[in-house]
Amino acid sequence: MERRTVRCYRYLLIMAVLVVFLAVSAGLLMRALLRGLAYLETLGAIILLAVLAAALVTAVAALRGRAIVDDQGVTIVGALRRWRYAWDDVTEISLHASLRYWEVYLRTDDAERRVFFYPVGVFAPPAAGERHSTPPPYTPPGLANLYARLTGPLG
Numbered sequence: 001m002e003r004r005t006v007r008c009y010r011y012l013l014i015m016a017v018l019v020v021f022l023a024v025s026a027g028l029l030m031r032a033l034l035r036g037l038a039y040l041e042t043l044g045a046i047i048l049l050a051v052l053a054a055a056l057v058t059a060v061a062a063l064r065g066r067a068i069v070d071d072q073g074v075t076i077v078g079a080l081r082r083w084r085y086a087w088d089d090v091t092e093i094s095l096h097a098s099l100r101y102w103e104v105y106l107r108t109d110d111a112e113r114r115v116f117f118y119p120v121g122v123f124a125p126p127a128a129g130e131r132h133s134t135p136p137p138y139t140p141p142g143l144a145n146l147y148a149r150l151t152g153p154l155g
Helices: 009-035 039-062 141-151
Strands: 004-006 066-069 073-077 082-086 090-097 101-108 112-119 130-132
Touching: 004 141, 009 039, 009 112, 066 141, 073 112, 090 141, 101 141, 112 141
Parallel strands: none
Antiparallel strands: 004 066, 066 073, 073 082, 090 101, 090 130, 101 112
């Protein structure tokens, strides 16, 4: 049985940059706290540090997201848990085009689960909530490759 792990590297890169930014910001804030601040400044810094820590934990958890495809089905690995779907239960894998991002959804009779979030940036042509069963011609090439790796044959 062959397994294939599919990740959205564009989203991973954005989240990795966010993790570095948040970690550096938290480090600079900690350094300022250790040097000593007035009471209200210290209180504000601690609240900001808590918000930064929560954002950092969320961004690190988002780095875990991927899909594992094998002969029996697909496993969607999210930030906190996994969802396993057999190929017999999957009714559709679709693309959703939105204003500045695309999403890949897996649908069964019981649920619809987002597999990937694919940001396309500010210069992308806007889309009005379109749904596609197969990638249209104007699909970003990276997303078309991601979709093909998710739905294509193993081997």
